[in-house]
Amino acid sequence: MAGEIPDLVAEARTGTGKGAARQARREGKVPGIVYGGGVDPLPINIPFNELLKRLRSGRFLSTLFNMKVEGQDDVRVICRNVQRDVVKDLPTHVDFMRLRRTSRINLFIPVEFINEEDAPGLKRGGVLTVVRPEVELMVTASDIPEKLVVDLTGLNIGDTVTISAITLPEGTRTIIDRDFVIANLTAPSSLVSQEAEEDAAAAEDAAEAAAAEATETEEG
The missing domain is CATH 2.170.120.20 (Ribosomal protein L25, C-terminal domain)
Incomplete structure (x- = not known):
């Protein structure tokens, strides 16, 4: 089995729509949604700095997380989409999918x-x-x-x-x-160099032998 699954802490977002999302961003949070698993979607907010750190560490879209939201049961999730600002390339919205044990x-x-x-x-x-x-x-x-x-x-x-x-x-x-x-x-590079030198020496010897044989033929 895999090692400990990293926690990802979020908070439930009370409002929905563009207004609530803009408010979340003003408060230094990134709005998102958790869907799937046979239950209703859950709007969430994630601290901007925490999300950015996770994104920069790599493999964010293929990492399994244990999402912790106050008032909700912990759930395993995987990120399925990160929307970014087209100018600053910073996260503006994130989608997570709940996973069943058989997923x-x-x-x-x-x-x-x-x-x-x-x-x-x-x-x-x-x-x-x-x-x-x-x-x-x-x-x-x-x-x-x-x-x-x-x-x-x-x-x-x-x-x-x-x-x-x-x-x-x-x-x-x-x-x-x-x-x-x-x-x-x-x-190792030393062995490769040694073999290359030996090959070069062997080739030089062969060339000299061929030249000597040709000279003998001409003199004969």
């Missing part, structure tokens, strides 16, 4: 790498290049994985880890319909 949603799940000490390629000085530190999955709201685990045991230089190497929780699937790369183990 299916898209979320970015972090990837964790384990057993680095058992990867021969890393012992040789190889570099683990992480292509996707997070993977977007379709998950059930009641069963969100905290992370995806990649076991690096036996990984050698040149090996690649794809999504098919990870066992996904039951009922979870990737958004991308192909076996995409999660990480790969590459040679």
Whole structure:
């Protein structure tokens, strides 16, 4: 299961319409609405600074929140739309959707790498290049994985880890319909330089040998 779901504190908005929304903005709040879940929509206000901080931290539209509104039961929500000022690009309205336990949603799940000490390629000085530190999955709201685990045991230089190497929780699937790369183990720059020098030296030796052979042929 996922770790602790972050709280998002809001307050019920008493009025509706443009007038109430403008009043909320004058008070340093962003008006919004919570809908779905088989109950009536709930107009809300969220502190502007708090919402802006959340937006700037990233992944706002794919993060599950525990919304807390005084006088209401806590509810899991996910943002479905953020309206912004066309000039200042600041939030002016936000829509949230309530989620049932059986709701299916898209979320970015972090990837964790384990057993680095058992990867021969890393012992040789190889570099683990992480292509996707997070993977977007379709998950059930009641069963969100905290992370995806990649076991690096036996990984050698040149090996690649794809999504098919990870066992996904039951009922979870990737958004991308192909076996995409999660990480790969590459040679260290010193080894690459050494191999390049060896290749260059070998090519030079081959060229000199060919030139010598050609000279001998001409003299013969």
